[in-house]
Amino acid sequence: xxxxxxxxxxxxxxxxxxxxxxYCHFVFFDRLKQLGNDxxxxxxxxxxxxxxxxxxxxKQKQCIELIKTTIELQFNQKFNNILNGxxxxxxxxLLLHTKQKPYKWQTEDIASAITLRSLSKKxxxxxRDKKGFPLPGLSTLRHWASTFSVEKGILVEVMNLLKVxxxxxxxxxxxxxxxxxxTYVTYKLCYDKSNQQVLGxxxxxxxxxxxxxxxxxxxxxxxxxxxxxxxxxLLSIITSLHDAGFEVKAAVSDMAPCNExxxxxxxxxxxxxxxxxxxxxxSIHVFADPPHLLKLARNHFLDRGFVLPSGTFKxxxxxxxxxxxxRKNVKLxxxxxxxxxxxxxxxxxxxxxC
Numbered sequence: 001x002x003x004x005x006x007x008x009x010x011x012x013x014x015x016x017x018x019x020x021x022x023y024c025h026f027v028f029f030d031r032l033k034q035l036g037n038d039x040x041x042x043x044x045x046x047x048x049x050x051x052x053x054x055x056x057x058x059k060q061k062q063c064i065e066l067i068k069t070t071i072e073l074q075f076n077q078k079f080n081n082i083l084n085g086x087x088x089x090x091x092x093x094l095l096l097h098t099k100q101k102p103y104k105w106q107t108e109d110i111a112s113a114i115t116l117r118s119l120s121k122k123x124x125x126x127x128r129d130k131k132g133f134p135l136p137g138l139s140t141l142r143h144w145a146s147t148f149s150v151e152k153g154i155l156v157e158v159m160n161l162l163k164v165x166x167x168x169x170x171x172x173x174x175x176x177x178x179x180x181x182x183t184y185v186t187y188k189l190c191y192d193k194s195n196q197q198v199l200g201x202x203x204x205x206x207x208x209x210x211x212x213x214x215x216x217x218x219x220x221x222x223x224x225x226x227x228x229x230x231x232x233x234l235l236s237i238i239t240s241l242h243d244a245g246f247e248v249k250a251a252v253s254d255m256a257p258c259n260e261x262x263x264x265x266x267x268x269x270x271x272x273x274x275x276x277x278x279x280x281x282x283s284i285h286v287f288a289d290p291p292h293l294l295k296l297a298r299n300h301f302l303d304r305g306f307v308l309p310s311g312t313f314k315x316x317x318x319x320x321x322x323x324x325x326x327r328k329n330v331k332l333x334x335x336x337x338x339x340x341x342x343x344x345x346x347x348x349x350x351x352x353x354c
Contacts, residue, residue, distance in 0.1 A: 085168070087134070088112060094134035105136050110144050111164045117141055146194075152224045154237060159244045162210075162219060166245040175213040176241055179252040179289070180222075180229055182206050202226050208237055213249055228258045231265040235278045242279045250285045254292035291330045298322070298333040315341060 076096060083092050088109045105113075113136050117124045127133040136144075148157055166174055182204045190199045202225035211218035222237055238248045253259045263286060266275040274283040302322060318326065319336050326332065335341070 091134040105140060105144075107160070108164055110136060110141065111161045114141055114145070114161075115165065151195075154222050154240050155220070158219060158221055159240055162221075162241075162246060163244040169215070173212060173215040173217075174246045176210050176246045176248045177213050177250040177252060178208055178210050178221075178237065178241070178248055180206065180208040180234075181254060181289070182256070182258075185225075200225070210241060210246065210248075229253070229262050231262060234262065234266075238284070239278050242277075247280065247282075248277065248284055249282075250287060252287045252289055254289040255296060291333075294333045294337065295328060295330060298336050299327055301336075315344070 079096060080089075080092055083095070087095070088106065090106055090109050113124075116127075116135070117138070121138075124135065125138075128135040128137075150157075184204045185202055187201045187203060189201055191197075192199055205223055205225050206227040206229060207220060208222035208229075209218055210221045221241070227233075234251070241248055253262070266286070268275065268286050274285045276282070277284050299322065302320065315336070319332055322329075322332065
């Protein structure tokens with residue numbers, strides 16, 4: 001009541017002296033100032049809480065990113081360990097990131113893809129298009145093959161491919177046998193567009209093939225025109241295979257005069273059938289080509305004058321009188337030394353037939 005009377009008296013006095021409006025303004029301003037101070041204090045408090053929350057959120061985000069990165073690295077490592085023996089690093093990355101495309105396929109990728117393509121074109125297309133295997137397109141392989149160097153001599157690019165392929169093979173699977181032979185070619189001039197040079201005319205081409213001793217693989221590694229196989233050339237080829245990780249354990253050739261000369265230079269005789277590896281010094285065994293041996297044995301046998309009576313079962317005139325290209329026919333030579341012919345000879349011997 002006192003406050004009401006006091007306020008009324010004060011108001012009357014202010015009204016009497018003309019100060020009522022000023023008083024209201026003063027009270028209103030003081031109230032606004034107090035409210036502003038309260039709001040500012042609350043704003044400062046909220047601002048401090050906001051900063052603390054932002055720091056907490058930032059730290060939580062950093063922790064989440066760290067956890068994500070750790071989980072991704074662990075997954076990628078396990079993924080790589082599982083698929084490392086099946087796919088190249090580029091292929092594994094494509095499997096991990098399906099929308100990512102490689103800027104450029106690496107040589108290792110192309111080498112493994114060509115190996116698969118060489119086994120079956122249909123299987124390659126099926127795995128790439130139907131099963132989603134990360135493989136280069138056939139056009140990519142063709143483009144790469146067009147730049148592949150196949151200059152005569154030791155095929156360096158092939159040796160590089162063998163080195164890559166060898167990383168997936170065991171030591172025993174890389175034990176190698178090399179075989180070489182001359183093949184007659186058409187005696188004419190040819191033009192090489194890629195290298196812009198004229199080739200020939202050549203009489204024959206010397207080709208060297210490497211193949212697995214205990215595993216089923218083979219690869220041409222050398223060719224040259226009108227080139228006889230020599231000791232120096234043979235040892236150079238064996239050294240190149242050694243550098244690619246493949247150990248030569250045997251060499252096979254026919255018994256043509258040039259190869260007999262090679263055997264002689266290597267010290268090969270009827271008693272000594274191996275020579276030293278130029279790097280490892282282990283023995284490399286020499287074998288004569290069985291089909292060629294069979295033909296030589298047949299020809300020699302016939303040249304000595306052995307003749308069977310006409311009409312002998314399964315033996316015809318073409319088996320006996322062999323001349324020209326027929327002297328190279330392996331099938332006739334094998335039939336000549338068949339079990340049937342042997343039994344016939346044995347029978348004639350026992351019966352003392354002339």
